[in-house]
Amino acid sequence: MTETLITTGAEETRSFGKKLAREIMPGALICLKGDLGTGKTTFAQGFLEGLGAARPYVSPTFVIMKQYDLPQAKNGIKRVYHADAYRVETKDFVSLGFSEWCTDTEGVVILEWPERVEKLIPKNAVWITFTAKSENERELKIEN
Template structure:
C-alpha cells in the first residue's frame, strides 16, 4: 500500500486521548474505517470510548476481546472489532459488510486481517510515553481521511 499522509498527536492523559477521539467521532461518516495498533495497555479501548462518545453512543464501550465484534448505536452504528484471535487471516468473517456499510468501524490488531482491510482507511498507532502520555500517529489513506486529520490537527493545535 502506498504511504499515506501522516499526522502526529500527543496527549498527556486518558482524558486527553478520549477528547481527541471524541472530536473525530463527531466528524465520522458512514463507511469510515479506523485501525488501532499498539501494545496492550496503550489506549486502544480508551480511544474507542472517546470516539463512541463523539458519535453519541450511550453506555459502556469495552474491548470485544472474546466476541471479535461489538456493535453500538449512536448517530451512526459503531462496529468495534478486536481481531487478535482470528486464526486465519483470509477466513471470511463478513468484514466487508462492516467496512463498506453505513457504520463506522474500529479494528484493533489490524495486522491479523491486513489482506481484508479496505485500501482507504485511517491507521492509528498508539505508543506509550511517560505515565499517561501517548503519541498517536495517524496515517491517512485516502482524501477522506486526510481531510478528517487536517480538521482534527487544526482543532487540536488550539488546545
C-alpha cells in the same frame, strides 16, 4: 496526511477519540494499531461517546465485535462496529462479516489489532498508531 500528537493521560486520548467522531464520514474504517495497553480501547470509547452510542463501551477483545446502533444518526452514521482482531485469524474475521461491516454505507468500523488481519484492510482506511512514551504519555500517529 500524517499528524502526530502526544496525549498525557487516558482522558486526553479519549478526547481525541471524541474529536475524530465529529469529523468521520459514514463508510470509514479506523485502524487502531499499537502494543498492549497503549490506549486503543480508550480512544475507541471516546469515539463511541462522541457519536452518542449507548454505554457500556466494553473492550471487544473477547467478544471480537460489538455493534452499536446509534439512537440518533450523526453525519449519516447510524451504526458503529467496534472490533478487535487480537484473538482471531484472518479467515475467522471474514466469516464473522468484516467485509460487510466495512461496506455498510451507514456505518463506521473502528478496529483494534488491524495488523492481525492486514490482508483484509482496504486502502482507504485511516490508521492511528499508538506508542507508549512513558506511563502516562502516548504518541498517536494518524495517517489517512
